[in-house]
Amino acid sequence: MNCEACNLKELEVESFEVREVLRCILHTIVFHRALGLIRPKDIDLELFDITYVQCGEIEVEKKIDDKIEQIITWIAKHPNKKIQICLTFYEVKTKQPSWFTNKIERLYWEQWNINLNVIQPTKPPVGKSHHSKLVVDPGEEPEELSSRRTLLEQSLQEVLFQIIKFVNEKKDHVPPINDGVIYCPFEITFPSTSDSAFGIDMFKRMLHSGGHPSMLT
Amino acid sequence: MDFPENLPSSSSDMGRLEQIVSHFFPKALHIVLDSRIPSLQSRGRTRDRNLKKSDKWFNLIMGDRPAALDKLHSWHRNILDSMIIDIILIHPSHHDHAETVIERWVVQYENPLIMSPQSSDPCTRYQKVYKKAIILLRSLYAQTRLLPAYRVSRQLSSSLASSGFEMVYKVSSFSPPVTETMTEFRFSPVEVPPGRLCASVTYRSDLSGFNLGAHITLPPRIITDYVGSPATDPMRFFPSPGQSFEATSSFHGRAGRGPPPSPSERPHSWTSGFHRPPTPNQSFSPQFSPDFHCSRTEHQLSPPFSPSTPRGSNSPRINLRPGTAPVTIPSSATFNRYVSSNFSEPSRNPLPPFSPKSTRRSPSSQDSLPGIALYKSSRSGESPSGLINHYPAHKLTKESKYDSGRFSGLLSSSGSPRFGFSRSPSRLSSDLEDPDCSCPFDFDDVDESSAGLQYSQSLDRRKTSSSISQSLPIGRKSQDAAVGVLVQMLKTAPPLRQDSSTYMASSMSGVQREGSSVSGTESEFSMARSTSDALEELRNYKQLKDLLLSKSKSVGGATRVH
Numbered sequence: 001m002n003c004e005a006c007n008l009k010e011l012e013v014e015s016f017e018v019r020e021v022l023r024c025i026l027h028t029i030v031f032h033r034a035l036g037l038i039r040p041k042d043i044d045l046e047l048f049d050i051t052y053v054q055c056g057e058i059e060v061e062k063k064i065d066d067k068i069e070q071i072i073t074w075i076a077k078h079p080n081k082k083i084q085i086c087l088t089f090y091e092v093k094t095k096q097p098s099w100f101t102n103k104i105e106r107l108y109w110e111q112w113n114i115n116l117n118v119i120q121p122t123k124p125p126v127g128k129s130h131h132s133k134l135v136v137d138p139g140e141e142p143e144e145l146s147s148r149r150t151l152l153e154q155s156l157q158e159v160l161f162q163i164i165k166f167v168n169e170k171k172d173h174v175p176p177i178n179d180g181v182i183y184c185p186f187e188i189t190f191p192s193t194s195d196s197a198f199g200i201d202m203f204k205r206m207l208h209s210g211g212h213p214s215m216l217t
Numbered sequence: 218m219d220f221p222e223n224l225p226s227s228s229s230d231m232g233r234l235e236q237i238v239s240h241f242f243p244k245a246l247h248i249v250l251d252s253r254i255p256s257l258q259s260r261g262r263t264r265d266r267n268l269k270k271s272d273k274w275f276n277l278i279m280g281d282r283p284a285a286l287d288k289l290h291s292w293h294r295n296i297l298d299s300m301i302i303d304i305i306l307i308h309p310s311h312h313d314h315a316e317t318v319i320e321r322w323v324v325q326y327e328n329p330l331i332m333s334p335q336s337s338d339p340c341t342r343y344q345k346v347y348k349k350a351i352i353l354l355r356s357l358y359a360q361t362r363l364l365p366a367y368r369v370s371r372q373l374s375s376s377l378a379s380s381g382f383e384m385v386y387k388v389s390s391f392s393p394p395v396t397e398t399m400t401e402f403r404f405s406p407v408e409v410p411p412g413r414l415c416a417s418v419t420y421r422s423d424l425s426g427f428n429l430g431a432h433i434t435l436p437p438r439i440i441t442d443y444v445g446s447p448a449t450d451p452m453r454f455f456p457s458p459g460q461s462f463e464a465t466s467s468f469h470g471r472a473g474r475g476p477p478p479s480p481s482e483r484p485h486s487w488t489s490g491f492h493r494p495p496t497p498n499q500s501f502s503p504q505f506s507p508d509f510h511c512s513r514t515e516h517q518l519s520p521p522f523s524p525s526t527p528r529g530s531n532s533p534r535i536n537l538r539p540g541t542a543p544v545t546i547p548s549s550a551t552f553n554r555y556v557s558s559n560f561s562e563p564s565r566n567p568l569p570p571f572s573p574k575s576t577r578r579s580p581s582s583q584d585s586l587p588g589i590a591l592y593k594s595s596r597s598g599e600s601p602s603g604l605i606n607h608y609p610a611h612k613l614t615k616e617s618k619y620d621s622g623r624f625s626g627l628l629s630s631s632g633s634p635r636f637g638f639s640r641s642p643s644r645l646s647s648d649l650e651d652p653d654c655s656c657p658f659d660f661d662d663v664d665e666s667s668a669g670l671q672y673s674q675s676l677d678r679r680k681t682s683s684s685i686s687q688s689l690p691i692g693r694k695s696q697d698a699a700v701g702v703l704v705q706m707l708k709t710a711p712p713l714r715q716d717s718s719t720y721m722a723s724s725m726s727g728v729q730r731e732g733s734s735v736s737g738t739e740s741e742f743s744m745a746r747s748t749s750d751a752l753e754e755l756r757n758y759k760q761l762k763d764l765l766l767s768k769s770k771s772v773g774g775a776t777r778v779h
Contacts, residue, residue, distance in 0.1 A: 028359060031355060032352060032355045032359065035276060035351050035352065036276055037276045037278065038276060038277065038278065039278040040278075040358060042362060049368060050363075051362045051363075051368075051371075052359070052362065053358060053359050053362055157363060160359070160363055161363065163359075164356045164359055164360055164363070167352060167355070167356050168352075168353070168356050168404050168405040169405055171349045171352055171405070171407075174348060174352065176344060176345070176348060177276075177344075177348055177351075
C-alpha cells in the first residue's frame, strides 16, 4: 500500500474566510474517508453559495475546529503568507516492541495538501467585523471585493470537485474498514512556527511512521 | 466489515456481490432524489438502534426511504437495466411551460462478456468491493450538493413565489439522449465481479438562462405602508374586487404563492411580493389545472415526457384519459414495453409511475380532462357564474356545509395549526406530506389562509342561497365523466398520511355521501376505494367548488372590505 498524495488547487483567501474554507475542504475530505456507519450532515456556507457534507461525527467536528483555530491564530501572527495544511490519514499498526521503536506505529496512506494564500485586503471593508461568523452585506461590498469573492467561490467549488475526482480515481490504497471504526484516523498539520520547525514536524512524522511517508510497506 | 445483510458464512461470495449491486440502485436513487425533490426527503431522524437494515447499506444513513421511492425502484428487477434519473425543471416559456432536463444521473451495472480474472482472495473480495462502493456513494452524495440543480431545488422549496418553476423527476431505464450541451462527470466504476458498477451525471452547468433569480426568493423587505394581515383582522377581505378573482385563482393554482397584487395595490405583509400582470383569463387557465402540478411535493404517478413532445398537446404526459387503466407498477418487462411505446405512440398509456407530477399537471390538458376542459372553455371570456352552472350542485351544497364548518373553525382559532385545512383548498393532492406546510407559521400558510378566508366568506354567503342548486348543469353527463376522471386520478394517487386532524375525520363521511350521489360514474370505478382516495376526491371537489364560488362571488360583486 503506498501513500497517495493529492495537491489541491491554491486558494486566495482573506483571513476571515479561512475558517469557512478550511471547514468546507477538511470536512469534505473526511466525509469521503468516514466509511463507517454515518449520518451525513449538510452544511451551508455563510460566505459562499456552497453546501458541503460533514460526516456527522462530533469528534471529527471538534478535532477539525480545534485545528482551524490554531491555524487562524498562526495566520494572525503571520499575515500575507502562503500556508499549506496537510491532512493525512494513517493506519495504526502495532509493531513488535523493540528497544528503539514504539509499540504503536502510524502508517500514512494518504496525504492531502491544502494550499492557501492568505491575503490582506487593500483597505478594511466598511461595516465588516473580523469575526469568525461573518455575514457580509453584499450591498456594501465594492465591486472588486465581490468579484474576488465570486472567483473564490468558483475556485472553492473546483477544489471540491478535485477532491471528489481524486477520491473516485484512487480507491485501492484505502485500508479495509474495521468494525466499529467510523472514520479513518487522521491528523492535520501545518507549519507551526517557521520553516525550520516545519522540518522538525516532518522528522517527527518520519519517526512515527518508521520510514519515509511515501514508502510504506 | 459490517455487512447489513448478515448472510451466513456459507453463502456464496457471488450472492453478496449481487446484493451489493442490487442495493446500490435504490441507495443511489434515494440520494439523488432526496437532494432534489423536497417531498421525498426523509423526515425525522431515526434513532440509531431503530435503523432499518436497508438504511444501513453502504454505511450511509439517509433516513426512512419514502414509500414512493420504494415503488419507484420496485420496477428495477433486472440489475442489468440501467437506471436513469432525470431531474427536470419546469419553467415558464412563452405562453406555457416548458420542461428541460437539467440533470441526468445514470447508474448501471455493466456486465462484460469476458470475465476479468479474479486476482484477489474471494473471501475478502466482497469486502473490498463493498468498501469501494461505499466510497462511490459518498462521492455521489457530495456531488449532489455541488451541482447547480441542488441550489435550484433549495430555492424552489423555500421560495415564496415559485412562479411556474418546479422541479420534477423521471426514472426510467431508457431515455432519449439530451440535446442540449451538458457537462458530464463520470464516477469511477467499481469492479463488482462479474461486471462493474458505473455511475455518471450529465448536468447543465449554467442555469442562469432560466431566469430563476428574477422570480424566486425575493429578499424580505419592509412594507412601509403596512395595512395589517388576515391574522390580525380575519374578517377583512383584502384584495380589490377586480383582484379577487385573480387572488382566488392564483391561490388555487399555485402552492405557496400569494395572490399577485395589482399594480395599484399596496403590498401586504402576506403577499409574496411576486408580481404578475393580473389578467384573469390568462392567469386562470394555466393556474387552475396546475392545481395538479403546482407542487413538487405531490406524489404523482407518471412522469413528464421528454422536452421533445409537442408543447400544445400534453396528452402524452397525462394518463388521465377516461377509461385508462389505473397506473400500476409493472415488472421490468412491462416497463420496457411502456418505454418503447412511450416514444412511438405518445397517446398510449405512458410510463409506469415515477415522477408523480404529471398526473396532476395540465396547463393545456383539455382533451384528457374533460371536466377541466369544460372549465377552461367556459372560462375564457365568460363570467364565473357560468362556471357555477356547470358544476354539480349537489356537491356544492354538501361541500359547503363542510367547508363552512371548517372555515369557521379556522376563523375562531386562527392561531392553532390548521395546516390540514389551510392547504387543502390550494392543493389537490397529498400536501400533508409536505414538510413545509406542516409549520403553521410558514409564510405560505399565511397566504393561503388569507385566500381561504376569502373562500369562507363566499361560502358563508353561498350556504344560504339556493340559486346554485337551481342552476344545475346542463351537461351533467359530461361533468360526471369528468368527475369520474378525477376520481380515477385520485384513486391512483398514493394514500395520504392518515393524520388525525378533525378535518379529515369529518370529511370522510362527506365523501361517502357524495360518492353515492354521483350516479353512473361510480359504477364504472368499482374498485375498492380507500379512505385516503376518498379524501382526495373530497378535497378535489371542494377546490373546484371553492373556485367556482369565488368566481361567481367576485362577479356577483359582493361587498368587499379593502
